[in-house]
Amino acid sequence: MEFLKVNTEELVATVTFSRPPANALSSAVLKELSKLLDQLKDDERVRVILLHGEGRFFSAGADIKEFTTIGAREQATELARAGQQVMEKLEQFPKPVIAAIHGAALGGGLELAMGCHIRIVAENAKLGLPELQLGLIPGFAGTQRLTRYVGIGKAAEMMWTAEPITGVEAVQWGLANKAVPEEQLLQEASALANKIAQKSPVSISATLELLNAAKSQPFHEAVQLEAELFGKVFVSEDGKEGVQAFIEKRLPQFQGK
Numbered sequence: 001m002e003f004l005k006v007n008t009e010e011l012v013a014t015v016t017f018s019r020p021p022a023n024a025l026s027s028a029v030l031k032e033l034s035k036l037l038d039q040l041k042d043d044e045r046v047r048v049i050l051l052h053g054e055g056r057f058f059s060a061g062a063d064i065k066e067f068t069t070i071g072a073r074e075q076a077t078e079l080a081r082a083g084q085q086v087m088e089k090l091e092q093f094p095k096p097v098i099a100a101i102h103g104a105a106l107g108g109g110l111e112l113a114m115g116c117h118i119r120i121v122a123e124n125a126k127l128g129l130p131e132l133q134l135g136l137i138p139g140f141a142g143t144q145r146l147t148r149y150v151g152i153g154k155a156a157e158m159m160w161t162a163e164p165i166t167g168v169e170a171v172q173w174g175l176a177n178k179a180v181p182e183e184q185l186l187q188e189a190s191a192l193a194n195k196i197a198q199k200s201p202v203s204i205s206a207t208l209e210l211l212n213a214a215k216s217q218p219f220h221e222a223v224q225l226e227a228e229l230f231g232k233v234f235v236s237e238d239g240k241e242g243v244q245a246f247i248e249k250r251l252p253q254f255q256g257k
């Protein structure tokens with residue numbers, strides 16, 4: 001791996017963007033992330049992924065310097081499609097992905113964070129979609145995901161002013177789960193990741209499927225899926241273990257089966 005560092009401990013894989021100075025998401029970085037996700041998907045030592053950035057920022061977005069190598073319209077469309085596919089892979093990933101955001105998550109950096117399932121932010125972090133400042137628009141599905149999190153009015157304001165909001169504001173707007181002082185960010189995000197890693201991977205992946213269904217399916221279809229998955233999880237070994245552990249007044253030992 002050239003741009004990503006991975007450290008797996010106690011069922012949590014911490015993935016660090018390491019591309020100074022701003023962790024800009026070049027095509028090569030996004031390709032590497034996509035490949036890494038394929039590996040982590042089948043890695044039984046990993047139940048939760050924690051993403052964060054080395055240096056001053058989480059990520060300052062797509063690599064603006066790389067933009068100067070793109071001439072044709074089709075090439076630019078393809079760059080956007082390729083980025084969208086990686087964010088979609090994150091969102092559809094069968095294990096929880098948490099973004100721990102400090103410094104800045106701008107443009108593609110925020111689009112990537114919005115593809116994650118949970119965002120923990122530093123109180124003073126800057127989150128925004130400043131593409132209109134460049135005469136462009138967001139292209140890694142930011143127009144759609146930001147709108148889902150904060151609503152059309154606030155998404156319009158954030159894109160049209162190109163101004164970021166703080167971590168504290170991101171929580172107020174429903175874009176992030178929790179804001180903490182920057183020096184506590186990794187500790188808080190890791191504690192959350194560890195807590196989630198103790199749950200059964202069978203029930204976690206079922207809830208992930210259902211969370212995504214909430215975005216893509218009508219209510220009545222999604223609740224049918226919920227009933228089907230409830231049945232599947234109920235008869236799983238982990239389902240039996242969880243209920244038995246409650247009856248026996250002990251902690252469950254989930255095996256992921």
Ligand SMILES: C/C=C/C(=O)SCCNC(=O)CCNC(=O)[C@H](O)C(C)(C)COP(=O)(O)OP(=O)(O)OC[C@H]1O[C@@H](n2cnc3c(N)ncnc32)[C@H](O)[C@@H]1OP(=O)(O)O
Nearest residue numbers: 021022024060061062063064065106107108130138139140
């Ligand atoms: C489909 C997706 C589209 C997109 O994502 S478009 C990109 C959207 N993102 C942005 O527009 C953010 C651009 N960056 C900034 O606004 C600022 O930077 C920051 C707020 C992140 C930091 O500002 P400060 O603290 O004053 O530092 P600094 O000197 O501007 O940047 C440090 C170094 O980082 C490089 N850099 C920053 N962002 C990017 C980027 N997105 N792509 C490529 N390089 C970037 C700079 O050039 C510079 O580098 P050097 O020290 O060599 O001059």
